[in-house]
Amino acid sequence: MSDPARVLVLYAGGTIGMKQSGRGYVPSPGYLGEQLEALPQFHDARVPVSIENGCRIFVTPPSREGRRVALTVKEYDPLLDSSNMGMDDWARIAEDIGRAYDAYDAFVVLHGTDTMAYSASALSFMLEDLAKTVILTGSQIPLTTARTDALDNLLGALTIAGQFEIPEVCLYFAHKLLRGNRAQKQDASGFDAFWSGNFPPLVEVGIDIHAEWARIRKPGEGPLRVQTAMNPNVAALRLFPGITAETLSNFLRPPLEGVVLETYGSGNAPDRRRDLLDALAEATARGVVIVNCTQCHKGTVSSTYAAGKALAEVGVVPGADLTPEAALTKLCYLLGKGLGSEDVRAQMQEDLRGELTVGGERRYSHRVRE
Numbered sequence: 601m602s603d604p605a606r607v608l609v610l611y612a613g614g615t616i617g618m619k620q621s622g623r624g625y626v627p628s629p630g631y632l633g634e635q636l637e638a639l640p641q642f643h644d645a646r647v648p649v650s651i652e653n654g655c656r657i658f659v660t661p662p663s664r665e666g667r668r669v670a671l672t673v674k675e676y677d678p679l680l681d682s683s684n685m686g687m688d689d690w691a692r693i694a695e696d697i698g699r700a701y702d703a704y705d706a707f708v709v710l711h712g713t714d715t716m717a718y719s720a721s722a723l724s725f726m727l728e729d730l731a732k733t734v735i736l737t738g739s740q741i742p743l744t745t746a747r748t749d750a751l752d753n754l755l756g757a758l759t760i761a762g763q764f765e766i767p768e769v770c771l772y773f774a775h776k777l778l779r780g781n782r783a784q785k786q787d788a789s790g791f792d793a794f795w796s797g798n799f800p801p802l803v804e805v806g807i808d809i810h811a812e813w814a815r816i817r818k819p820g821e822g823p824l825r826v827q828t829a830m831n832p833n834v835a836a837l838r839l840f841p842g843i844t845a846e847t848l849s850n851f852l853r854p855p856l857e858g859v860v861l862e863t864y865g866s867g868n869a870p871d872r873r874r875d876l877l878d879a880l881a882e883a884t885a886r887g888v889v890i891v892n893c894t895q896c897h898k899g900t901v902s903s904t905y906a907a908g909k910a911l912a913e914v915g916v917v918p919g920a921d922l923t924p925e926a927a928l929t930k931l932c933y934l935l936g937k938g939l940g941s942e943d944v945r946a947q948m949q950e951d952l953r954g955e956l957t958v959g960g961e962r963r964y965s966h967r968v969r970e
């Protein structure tokens with residue numbers, strides 16, 4: 601039998617490893633690693649535990665396809681509810697992957713579900729020339745609670761990490777492996793908590809595991825580069841009927857450098873509101889990069905309507921089918937590289953990690969609308 605695949609599990613926090621307490625679910629140091637080691641799905645007790653650099657390594661039983669995984673769990677301190685996570689935490693995960701890159705075959709990040717789509721998007725940009733599998737997963741119910749979804753999610757993520765080479769940052773949940781920068785949390789209570797409306801799953805797990813190789817990106821050719829400088833002067837604004845020019849102008853003030861403008865439908869904003877358009881034009885003239893993303897969870901920004909074209913005319917960049925999560929983290933990443941605003945505008949419209957569909961404008965009729 602082949603050697604087990606070496607998978608590093610970075611445990612950042614989230615419900616998956618939490619314990620029930622008087623105040624509700626709380627993270628508990630040391631607890632998840634102990635529980636995993638005690639569960640026969642994760643630890644074949646016939647294979648002795650080894651210790652490397654102070655970390656315990658235990659081996660899973662063979663998968664249905666006959667592959668074992670040697671699992672090393674690295675627990676973060678503090679363990680975080682993901683609503684407390686930010687750019688420094690993305691950098692820490694990216695750096696840990698960078699440091700351990702040669703020693704492991706793949707990486708699984710255990711993460712809270714609330715901001716998992718942001719972290720997955722951010723990591724997809726921060727890990728340049730990635731050639732190994734990185735999967736974020738978590739659960740809606742803790743691992744040690746009956747009826748948990750953690751077992752399925754973690755076993756599925758480990759199985760894919762251990763036997764497939766998917767050189768992308770992915771998110772695994774409810775039997776589906778999604779491209780991380782296409783995923784969004786869609787359900788606060790159901791087990792099928794994530795979806796990627798504009799891009800179908802990379803892998804679906806049933807009795808068999810089906811990988812869609814035509815959708816999976818090719819590995820990076822150079823050595824992995826970890827870019828941790830993320831520009832924090834970015835924000836998202838969800839447009840709403842009746843927004844005042846004063847609110848918009850105040851929002852667009854320095855030090856803001858990048859904005860995700862969440863617009864209506866296929867990228868529309870009120871083109872009869874000159875005051876709003878002037879505020880946007882003034883900000884873009886100052887070099888603020890404003891990206892147009894739809895508030896809808898599926899579909900793309902297009903230039904079908906005059907109301908959408910007006911935004912492009914004042915310098916707002918069309919975000920195609922980017923999710924707001926991907927657009928925001930891509931802005932942090934590109935501005936973090938110190939690129940000028942024209943370069944950032946150009947690259948926001950390019951496909952860097954499979955995050956958007958280039959030239960994918962949808963038609964709503966056979967007529968060409970001017």
Ligand code: ASP
Nearest residue numbers: 614615681682712713714
């Ligand atoms: N609030 C938790 C978190 O995001 C929710 C979860 O893990 O599902 O950390």
